[in-house]
Amino acid sequence: MKKIFSRPKALRNQSTHYCPGCGHGIVHRLIAEVVDELGIREKVIAIAPVGCAVIAYDYWDFDCSEAAHGRALAVATAIKRLRPENIVFTYQGDGDLAAIGTNETIHAANRGENLTVIFINNAVYGMTGGQMAPTTLLGQKTATTPKGREAQVQGWPLKISEMLAQLAGVKYIERTSLYSPQEVLKTKRAIKQAFQNQIDNMGFSLVEVLSPCPIYWEMSPKEALDWIREVMTKEFPLGRIK
Amino acid sequence: MMSKKILITGNEAVAEGAIQAGCRFYAGYPITPQNELIGYMAGRMPEVGGIFIQAEAELAAINMVFGASAVGVRAMTSSSSPGISLKQEGISYLAGAELPAVIVNVMRGGPGLGNIWPAQSDYFQATRSGGHGDYHSLVLAPASVQESYDIMQLAFDLADQYRIPAIILIDGMLGQMMEPLVIKSQIPNPKPQIKKPWALTGCRGRKPNIVKSFFMQQGGLEKLNLALQKKYRLIQQKEQRWEEMFLDEAKVVLVAYGTMARIAKAAIKQLRAKGKKIGLIRPIALWPFPTNIFRRLTTAHKQLKFLVIEMSYGQMLEDVKLVVNGRCPVEFFGRAGGGVPTEEGIIKKVKNLL
Numbered sequence: 001m002k003k004i005f006s007r008p009k010a011l012r013n014q015s016t017h018y019c020p021g022c023g024h025g026i027v028h029r030l031i032a033e034v035v036d037e038l039g040i041r042e043k044v045i046a047i048a049p050v051g052c053a054v055i056a057y058d059y060w061d062f063d064c065s066e067a068a069h070g071r072a073l074a075v076a077t078a079i080k081r082l083r084p085e086n087i088v089f090t091y092q093g094d095g096d097l098a099a100i101g102t103n104e105t106i107h108a109a110n111r112g113e114n115l116t117v118i119f120i121n122n123a124v125y126g127m128t129g130g131q132m133a134p135t136t137l138l139g140q141k142t143a144t145t146p147k148g149r150e151a152q153v154q155g156w157p158l159k160i161s162e163m164l165a166q167l168a169g170v171k172y173i174e175r176t177s178l179y180s181p182q183e184v185l186k187t188k189r190a191i192k193q194a195f196q197n198q199i200d201n202m203g204f205s206l207v208e209v210l211s212p213c214p215i216y217w218e219m220s221p222k223e224a225l226d227w228i229r230e231v232m233t234k235e236f237p238l239g240r241i242k
Numbered sequence: 243m244m245s246k247k248i249l250i251t252g253n254e255a256v257a258e259g260a261i262q263a264g265c266r267f268y269a270g271y272p273i274t275p276q277n278e279l280i281g282y283m284a285g286r287m288p289e290v291g292g293i294f295i296q297a298e299a300e301l302a303a304i305n306m307v308f309g310a311s312a313v314g315v316r317a318m319t320s321s322s323s324p325g326i327s328l329k330q331e332g333i334s335y336l337a338g339a340e341l342p343a344v345i346v347n348v349m350r351g352g353p354g355l356g357n358i359w360p361a362q363s364d365y366f367q368a369t370r371s372g373g374h375g376d377y378h379s380l381v382l383a384p385a386s387v388q389e390s391y392d393i394m395q396l397a398f399d400l401a402d403q404y405r406i407p408a409i410i411l412i413d414g415m416l417g418q419m420m421e422p423l424v425i426k427s428q429i430p431n432p433k434p435q436i437k438k439p440w441a442l443t444g445c446r447g448r449k450p451n452i453v454k455s456f457f458m459q460q461g462g463l464e465k466l467n468l469a470l471q472k473k474y475r476l477i478q479q480k481e482q483r484w485e486e487m488f489l490d491e492a493k494v495v496l497v498a499y500g501t502m503a504r505i506a507k508a509a510i511k512q513l514r515a516k517g518k519k520i521g522l523i524r525p526i527a528l529w530p531f532p533t534n535i536f537r538r539l540t541t542a543h544k545q546l547k548f549l550v551i552e553m554s555y556g557q558m559l560e561d562v563k564l565v566v567n568g569r570c571p572v573e574f575f576g577r578a579g580g581g582v583p584t585e586e587g588i589i590k591k592v593k594n595l596l
Contacts, residue, residue, distance in 0.1 A: 042446035045313070057452045063442040065312045065453040068335050071305035074297070078309030078317070079442065081293045082267060086444050104305070107298035 008032035010041045012061045019126075021221025023178045023211030024052060027120060028059050030188045031091070034195055035062065043087045045079055047072040051093040052126040070101025073108035076115050087198055089116035094133040095125045098160040102134075105160065109204045112169025116194045117206040119161070122213040123232065130216030134158040137235050142216070157235050161208045165242040171203035173241040177210035177233065179225040186238075210236055245426045252416040253278035253320075255387045255423050256346055257286060259394030260318050262425075265344070266292035267310035267317040269303040273325045274358045275414035276348035280320065300325040304332030304345070311341040312453045314441030316398050320346035322414070323364050324355060333407050334373030338455025338466070342401035344394070345379070346410040348417035351579045359580040360414035360501060365557035368409045369529040376467055378474050380408040380481065381528040383499045387421035393526075402436040404477055411528060413553060415501045415582070477530055484532035485524040488514070489539060492521030494595050497562055498551040499525045502583065506551055509588035520592060528558070536565040544569065547595050551583055552576040 007013060010032035016025045035041050044062040048054055050069035057064035067075040072090040080088040097105050097119050108115065124142055125131040131144040135157050139148040149157075161173050172194060176187040187209055194205035210232050212224035219227060250258070257279050260268070268287050270280040280296070287294035293310070297303035303319045310317035321329060326347045336343050349364050351357040368381045380400055384390040390412060401408040442451050457463035485503075487510065489495065498506040503524040513520045523539075525532050539546065548570060550559045559574045566572050575591045577583050 043444045045442045045444065047309075054456055055458070057450070057454070061445075061450055063445050063450050063452075065309070065442055066335075066339070066456055067308070068301075068305060068331055071301060071308075071332070074302040074305035075309035075312070077295065077302075078267060078269065078293070078306040079313050081295070082310055082313050082315050083443065103299055104302050107302065 008036045010035040010061050012059055014059060016059055017055070018052065019215045021212055021214035021224055022052070023122065023209065024120065026178055026184060027118065027187070027209055027211065028056060030184070030191055031118065032060060033188065034192045037192065038195055038199065040087045040195070040199070043085065045083070045086050045088045047076045047088070047090040049090070049092045049096040051096050053091055053093065053120070054127070056091055070096050070099070071104055072096065072101065073104040073113070073115070073117070077108050077111070077113050080113060080115055084114070087116070087195065089118060089195070091118045092120070093126070094119070094121045094123065094135040098134040098158050102160070106164070106167070109164045109206070110167045110169045112203045114198055114201055114203055115205070116198045117204070118191060118194070119206055119208045120211045121208050121236065122211045124213050124216045126213050126216055134160070135236070137232065159236065161206065161241050164206060169204055170206070170242055172197050172205040173208070175208040175210065175236060175238050175241060177228050177238055178212060179228040208236070210238070245424055247422055247424050249420050250387060250423045251278050251418055251420050252387045252390045252412060253348060253418070254282045255391040256320070256394060256410060256412070257282040258425070259391035260344065260398070261286055261290055263316065263395040263398040265316045265318045265398060266290065267307070267315050268292070268319065269295040269297045269306035270319050271297050271300050271303050271321065271325060273322045275350055275360070275417050276320050276322045276346070278417070279346065279348070300328035301332065304329040307343045308332055308336055308339070308341060311336065311343045312339070312442050314438040314443065316402070318344040318346065320348065322348045322350045323352050323361070326364060326367070330367070330373035333379060334371070334375050334377060335455055336407045337377035337379065337470070338375060339453050340405040341453065342405050343407050344397050344401055344410065345407060346412070349411065349413045357580055358414060360416070360553060360582065361578050362413055362500060362502060362553035363557070363578050364411065365528065365552070365554060368411050369531070369561070377470060378406070378529055380404070380406055380477065381411055382408065383411045383526060383528050384416070385500050385503045385524060387416070387419065387423050390416065391423055391425070400481065404473060406473070406477070411500070413501050481527060482530050482532040482534050483526040484535055485526060486522065486535060488519070488521040489523070491519050492546065493519045494547045494549055494592055495521045495523055495539070496549050496551055496588070496592070497523045497525070497558070499528060499558065502551050502553055505583065505585055506588060509585045509592070512585065512589060513592060518592070518596060525558070531561045531565070533565045536562065540566055540569040546570045548572045549592060549595060550574050551588060553582055554578045
């Protein structure tokens with residue numbers, strides 16, 4: 001019998017700590033599949049974020065560094081500059097990449113660092129208990145916007161991918177989601193493209209993944225996926241941004 | 243190679259000393275009075291095949307150093323007091339992940355934006371933790387342009403050996419001052435002596451390496467802390483460094499470091515010419531503090547008085563008091579915020595003590 005589905009080599013045989021219905025596990029696996037398919041496991045150096053995915057290195061089976069909250073792209077910049085032969089990527093959430101680390105994000109992109117960024121946008125701070133993220137939608141209730149986010153008080157959802165697309169140093173930006181198997185496959189294709197760009201020395205590549213957080217959205221896993229499709233993609237349209 | 247003698251600022255001497263010690267990564271952000279250092283690195287680092295990055299912020303600079311160190315490269319950043327405050331989070335992460343790095347603080351007046359005059363007001367910040375958590379950085383305080391150059395090799399070697407951040411603490415006067423520097427030998431591209439099997443290089447032929455300071459499992463972080471404390475005790479035993487002068491017959495011992503020690507030496511010269519029995523302890527390592535010489539001295543001679551002199555309002559003073567522990571009087575003379583204790587001021591203070 002032919003084996004047609006198995007655990008990627010780049011993924012350890014370990015169950016994750018993520019909540020039911022969380023998108024992190026899916027994206028971890030997609031990255032591992034891409035790393036296997038590109039044959040780069042022994043070259044990869046990953047930068048784990050501060051946030052729910054801080055212990056991503058417990059699941060991936062390749063070299064990995066932590067970074068202080070928001071500083072993943074500063075750490076990655078130095079690593080890639082010193083070791084261009086390695087494949088370096090950061091894995092960051094919305095708070096990490098688009099709030100506390102906005103400066104590092106913009107400047108690494110603007111320098112055109114030859115890096116791959118996997119940006120998980122779930123519109124909320126997960127690890128700390130569901131507070132407002134820079135990408136929280138208007139009206140969305142969180143631990144720090146109990147009446148829903150109001151533009152006049154908390155500003156608007158930050159479209160950092162569209163902002164970054166303006167920068168000359170940025171090669172590739174695509175926004176994908178996880179709301180259906182087809183979308184998961186599109187996400188994998190985008191992640192693969194972002195890694196291939198680095199292999200080809202093309203410069204800064206970022207994939208923004210709209211990812212479910214059923215616990216802090218107070219939804220069932222199915223409702224969370226529907227909410228991405230019906231609500232979140234209105235604010236954050238899917239597709240190639242650059 | 244023959245030695246050569248050049249005229250150079252303290253800031254540039256630190257930078258060239260780092261290059262000669264094998265530093266191949268520098269990230270920094272402009273701030274006075276350390277700008278000669280980042281400027282020198284911008285030109286010099288590419289000449290030796292290293293990486294220079296002008297970072298977008300002090301936070302980015304220290305975290306770039308974190309990344310560089312994580313891949314096993316000798317890495318450095320520099321700044322002055324307000325910028326060093328910003329770097330504290332990163333230094334704590336370096337300490338937690340047990341990554342070597344060298345951080346140069348060319349101290350200026352504070353608190354706040356302060357001014358750009360020389361100061362020694364960051365002693366507490368450097369020698370205690372600075373950032374969050376129970377950790378120490380190795381702190382070295384050269385007192386001349388020559389020593390600023392020479393000490394860089396030591397700083398990188400010790401940082402690698404103990405996997406610890408090393409802070410070079412100099413003040414704006416030493417950073418800006420030009421003095422002759424003898425470069426004894428030039429090593430074109432020295433290889434760090436210590437192997438770094440923990441470095442991130444890609445997991446070819448080995449299990450993946452992880453650089454981390456996060457330990458969520460119960461007991462994991464305590465284990466790290468106990469290992470760190472053991473390492474700090476070893477460093478306290480092995481790495482005390484100081485210069486001493488005229489201690490055998492001294493009635494008053496001046497204690498000063500860096501630029502302040504230079505001024506203290508000038509005062510001692512005048513006082514000794516008049517037959518006054520004055521000695522000096524100049525700590526070269528501020529952490530670990532040279533407790534050994536104080537213990538030895540205060541056990542042998544109970545009639546001593548110490549006069550601690552700083553460009554601060556009494557920071558190293560606390561370490562002297564801790565080690566002397568009431569066995570002898572410890573007096574203080576200091577100014578900060580732009581003021582520098584003068585030779586005359588020191589002489590007057592000493593005469594009052596005799």
